[in-house]
Amino acid sequence: MxxxxxxxxxxxxxxxxxxxxxxxxxxxxxxxxxxxxxxxxxxxxxxxxxxxxxxxxxxxxxxxxxxxxxxxxxxxxxxxxxxxxxxxxxxxxxxxxxxxxxxxxxxxxxxxxxxxxxxxxxxxxxxxxxxxxxxxxxxxxxxxxxxxxxxxxxxxxxxxxxxxxxxxxxxxxxxxxxxxxxxxxxxxxxxxxxxxxxxxxxxxxxxxxxxxxxxxxxxLKESATLLEAYANRLRKEYFMQGEYGTRIPISDLQNLQPLDAHLHLLFKPYGFTQWEDLLRMLQSTSGKEIYSTTHRLVKDREELLLLTLCTATENEFFIEKEMSQIVRPISLRFEEVDTIKEKNQNIAYLNKDLLKYPLVLRKWQNADYFYPIGMQGKKKLSKYFKDKKMSIIAKEQQWLLCSGEDIIWVVGHRLDHRYRVTADTTQIVKVILY
Amino acid sequence: MxxxxxxxxxxxxxxxxxxxxxxxxxxxxxxxxxxxxxxxxxxxxxxxxxxxxxxxxxxxxxxxxxxxxxxxxxxxxxxxxxxxxxxxxxxxxxxxxxxxxxxxxxxxxxxxxxxxxxxxxxxxxxxxxxxxxxxxxxxxxxxxxxxxxxxxxxxxxxxxxxxxxxxxxxxxxxxxxxxxxxxxxxxxxxxxxxxxxxxxxxxxxxxxxxxxxxxxxxxLKESATLLEAYANRLRKEYFMQGEYGTRIPISDLQNLQPLDAHLHLLFKPYGFTQWEDLLRMLQSTSGKEIYSTTHRLVKDREELLLLTLCTATENEFFIEKEMSQIVRPISLRFEEVDTIKEKNQNIAYLNKDLLKYPLVLRKWQNADYFYPIGMQGKKKLSKYFKDKKMSIIAKEQQWLLCSGEDIIWVVGHRLDHRYRVTADTTQIVKVILY
The missing domain is CATH 3.40.50.620 (HUPs)
Known part of the structure; x- marks a missing residue:
């Protein structure tokens, strides 16, 4: 032995x-x-x-x-x-x-x-x-x-x-x-x-x-391995990397028989479980969508669009460098731009050179402070909220975009001074709340 | 309920x-x-x-x-x-x-x-x-x-x-x-x-x-169905109908990882179980082969050649119309020809118009008779064997090619008169014992 x-x-x-x-x-x-x-x-x-x-x-x-x-x-x-x-x-x-x-x-x-x-x-x-x-x-x-x-x-x-x-x-x-x-x-x-x-x-x-x-x-292990190999082969053949996420031609999916078994094989690993909805979605008009805890699947004309949601640990949502868009907990779009054009409350221009990925979206905590853009020095977030006369509910619902320990954007309100775009900035990220 | x-x-x-x-x-x-x-x-x-x-x-x-x-x-x-x-x-x-x-x-x-x-x-x-x-x-x-x-x-x-x-x-x-x-x-x-x-x-x-x-x-049923769909997909992609059987490029097989699991998936349905031999065959020189009860797999340069053996029920082996070759219980080749050229004991020319498929290969039974070509009338097979002074062993080993109830060829010995090629014959099958 x-x-x-x-x-x-x-x-x-x-x-x-x-x-x-x-x-x-x-x-x-x-x-x-x-x-x-x-x-x-x-x-x-x-x-x-x-x-x-x-x-x-x-x-x-x-x-x-x-x-x-x-x-x-x-x-x-x-x-x-x-x-x-x-x-x-x-x-x-x-x-x-x-x-x-x-x-x-x-x-x-x-x-x-x-x-x-x-x-x-x-x-x-x-x-x-x-x-x-x-x-x-x-x-x-x-x-x-x-x-x-x-x-x-x-x-x-x-x-x-x-x-x-x-x-x-x-x-x-x-x-x-x-x-x-x-x-x-x-x-x-x-x-x-x-x-x-x-x-x-x-x-x-x-x-x-x-x-x-x-x-x-x-x-049984061999069968499980083969099923994984099959799923990978199908994904390699039909899943195409698009600008916003993975594009999957619906006609290709529908050629897979039996369809329901193949949908389970392909989409269960992304956490989806709404099989009836998914089957209906294949027949429906554009715009229908289903969510898992980590992914979003949208019908877009002749294709399904598979998008990664930012991952969350309890109340923190992580945004990876390669993500161009998130829809949870709020919808943000990230674009690299050369100059600052459009400006409003819902747009932030950040100095990408300073950002530490993954960025984090989270709610406020008691000791939080930041450096409001246009002001000298730091300010406690609780004080900032108070000055803005924000209700408890509004404070609870307020998201903060953070890089490491720093709050870089009180989303939809105020940018952090340290992360503003200056003459020395070489890379600009435009973040749009929509 | x-x-x-x-x-x-x-x-x-x-x-x-x-x-x-x-x-x-x-x-x-x-x-x-x-x-x-x-x-x-x-x-x-x-x-x-x-x-x-x-x-x-x-x-x-x-x-x-x-x-x-x-x-x-x-x-x-x-x-x-x-x-x-x-x-x-x-x-x-x-x-x-x-x-x-x-x-x-x-x-x-x-x-x-x-x-x-x-x-x-x-x-x-x-x-x-x-x-x-x-x-x-x-x-x-x-x-x-x-x-x-x-x-x-x-x-x-x-x-x-x-x-x-x-x-x-x-x-x-x-x-x-x-x-x-x-x-x-x-x-x-x-x-x-x-x-x-x-x-x-x-x-x-x-x-x-x-x-x-x-x-x-x-x-589990769903998984089994998916495995079958995967096997069918791979066969559709890599198995090509050739003249003698199915041709499978070895390089395609070797791209399938893990290889052993994929070989099981693809070849188990044909009854093969000699997996070590098959793995070795992929590396070996031409001519190596393995058998299942229904199929034969031969290494032929850069390909595997998958051949159907005639099916057998106890002591009967069936030869379907589309088979061009069998290797069990004996090796026979079937060709359609226009004229009778080469002639010897190991070649039979038959009138295809009269043949009832599947042809059957079997050993002799007591009441068997046939119409030896060149003779008038029928002869009991036991008498034919006796005249030929065949030993018990030789008789036991003698194969008979039959169409329905009729013996059409005492293989390697004598053709049946009824199935000979005549001036009226429109289709000729040449059967070669090799």
């Missing part, structure tokens, strides 16, 4: 051999074997352990066990503890979700502070089977039936080709110790119910159930 | 409204409701019932029940009985497989004799879930996870959108009687184990498990 593991690493995780690696280790059989195998393959590893203090002495015993393991493997150990119940009480969510978040936050922190390139976790074939079953119970497409991903950013799972039974057998044969989590026996958690009730029955259906399932996942 | 059923028929089975229909009816809840619903939708139905005599009086009770049902619905009934255990003892196979074969044979017979256009069976969502689970346990690709097909030739399954629970609830609310099969409680059969052990646990995972599963099947 160690040989198999090593061959699997060489084939699918060659990047690990020259990297600095953190192995997430709970003390359970999967992560303990992962640590053993990684060490045996001479990977440069450290262990990380989280004590959630959910099972009293048993939790502390796990922490001790991992400390001993790190010592015997002669690898560094990072460990931490959380008052998980307390945190859950404040934050809400399930214990398992809270523990998961705490764990991944801790790993991120360790990676940043200590320069780890990758984090290995002990997910194995049975974890994929549980994920498969959970998603099946909720209703899913092919993407929900692919199990746990082997590589997800810096998180790598090299134990996925192995089943829990195989890991058990190996550990017993090699007298490797591990800690049994007593909560695994409880059927309170959905994963445990799958593990304890459903999987044993599935395994009774076929003597090679586990291996067959791994094979099934392989076939 | 009846309204839902009717809407489902109108949308997906409009052909049933003007057809003569046989409803397969065991007396179980699914087929009883199917009969009720079909009658309520004014379909032109008859019932068919098979008594397998596997459960003594209970089986006879089922037959009586269906007789009463047909009477009360005022529809014709066909019924039959089998000594299933006896047949299984002779034939082998599982009881369920034997019963299934007997049933479908009987339906085929009824359709032929009585002119039924379609057979409806009571398969519902839970049957799909069981099929899904069985295939999952055996290892499968996306095609094995699509459940029971709604339409499979003349067999139509309009109850697939409904779950067993829904059918139960409907039957109880409407005081519709049905027969409970006592063997459904036994966990001897794999389907019963899934039904009684696994499904209840799956349903505990999510309150809407059944509906979610139906939705999942819909998504």
């Amino acid at each position: 160690l040989d198999q593991f090593k061959a699997h690493l060489e084939r699918h995780f060659p990047h690990l051999f020259s990297a600095k690696i953190l192995v997430a280790c709970s003390g359970g059989i999967d992560s303990v074997l992962l640590a053993y195998f990684a060490k045996a393959c001479r990977l440069n590893i450290s262990l990380a352990h989280c004590n959630y203090h959910l099972r009293g002495e048993e939790s502390d015993g796990d922490a001790d066990f991992v400390r001993q393991l790190a010592k015997s493997l002669q690898v560094p150990l990072h460990s931490t503890g959380f008052n998980t119940l307390e945190i859950q009480r404040k934050q809400g969510g399930s214990i398992q979700m809270v523990a998961r978040e705490l764990r991944y936050e801790y790993f991120e922190e360790l990676c940043q502070k200590n320069g780890y390139d990758f984090v290995l976790t002990g997910h194995h074939a049975n974890d994929s089977l549980e994920t498969f079953t959970i998603n099946l119970s909720r209703g899913t497409g092919i993407d929900g039936l692919l199990g746990v991903p082997a590589i997800n950013g810096k998180y790598n799972r090299p134990l996925l080709p192995f089943t829990r039974k195989e890991l058990m057998a190996y550990a017993r044969n090699h007298r490797i110790q591990w800690r049994e989590d007593s909560s695994n026996k409880s059927n309170k958690y959905i994963r445990n119910r799958i593990r304890n009730k459903i999987v044993p029955e599935l395994e009774r259906l076929h003597p090679n159930f586990d291996q067959n399932f791994i094979q099934t996942l392989g076939y | 009846l309204d839902q059923f009717k809407a489902h028929l109108e949308r997906h089975f409009p052909h049933l409204f003007s057809a003569k229909i046989l409803v397969a009816c065991s007396g179980g809840i699914d087929s009883v409701l199917l009969a009720y619903f079909a009658k309520a939708c004014r379909l032109n139905i008859s019932l068919a019932h098979c008594n397998y005599h596997l459960r003594g009086e209970e089986s006879d009770g089922d037959a009586d029940f269906v007789r009463q049902l047909a009477k009360s619905l005022q529809v014709p009934l066909h019924s039959t009985g089998f000594n299933t255990l006896e047949i299984q003892r002779k034939q082998g196979g599982s009881i369920q497989m034997v019963a299934r074969e007997l049933r479908y044979e009987y339906f085929e017979e009824l359709c032929q004799k009585n002119g039924y256009d379609f057979v409806l069976t009571g398969h519902h969502a839970n049957d799909s879930l069981e099929t899904f689970t069985i295939n999952l346990s055996r290892g499968t690709g996306i095609d094995g996870l699509l459940g029971v097909p709604a339409i499979n030739g003349k067999y139509n399954r309009p109850l697939l959108p409904f779950t067993r629970k829904e059918l139960m609830a409907y039957a109880r609310n409407h005081r519709i009687q049905w027969r409970e099969d006592s063997s459904n409680k036994s966990n001897k059969y794999i389907r019963n184990r899934i039904r009684n052990k696994i499904v209840p646990e799956l349903e505990r995972l999510h309150p809407n498990f059944d509906q979610n599963f139906i939705q999942t099947l819909g998504y």
